[in-house]
Amino acid sequence: MKAPAGKILLYVFALAGRKAAAFTAAGHRIEFVHAGAVYAAVERLDERPAVSEAALRTQHEIVARIAAKVDAILPARFGSLVDLEELERVVAIRGDAIRGALELVRGRAQMTVRLLDAEARPAIVPLAHAAAGATSGTEYLHARRRAAVHALPQAVTTITAAVKDIVAAERLEAGQGRVAATVYHLVEHAAVAGYRKRLAGIPAGPDGQTLSISGPWPPFAFVPELWP
Secondary structure, eight states, rough: OBBTTTOEEEEEEEEEEEEOOOEEETTTEEEEEETEEEEEEEESSSBOOOOOHHHHHHHHHHHHHHHSSSSSSEEEETEEEOOOOHHHHHHHHHHHHHHHHHHHHHTTTEEEEEEEEEEEEOOOOOHHHTTTOOHHHHHHHEEEEEHHHHTTTHHHHHHHHHHHEEEEEEEEOOOOEEEEEEEEEEEEEGGGHHHHHHHOOOOOOTTTEEEEEEEEEEEEEOOOOOOO
């Protein structure tokens, strides 16, 4: 996507509940523009950047910098390039979901826990069969998520039970390769140290599985679908 002559496009890094001062990160000038009921952290660009490992790392770095400046942030997916009119239209259409998500993540960060096997495991094939009777895209995705949760190792229950009273929201994903499962938790910034301490006391899984804990991160796993 390239900007029409005389028109400026906005590359959206995140939506936020309030604005912060413009800043420069990794050579990119980030500013906050008003978009309906929220603000968008954007860079003015002529065209969408090419996908690469370096570009994805840079985006992650910039989103983390934005998250450090505001108390509620919804990271946008890579490649979100729009004009201001389109951005305002998206915010108007998805307004309730955006406001609800911003309230959920306010003052909180994402912690990511991966349950690792000693050896690689195959991808879970039955998920497609579990969703075969779906009549819409949304129903299909919900069916796949339900099937994935049922396929999670028993050790995931131990992980979630250990921190359930300090977790505001949770997402579970079945894994593949050495990752048996991934658990995403949304926790208060002040609770991060306690969260880590509790999980550090969990023994290895019954099959010798170990935990990999990372974060705090911006709440990537708790963003509603922004673009209709």
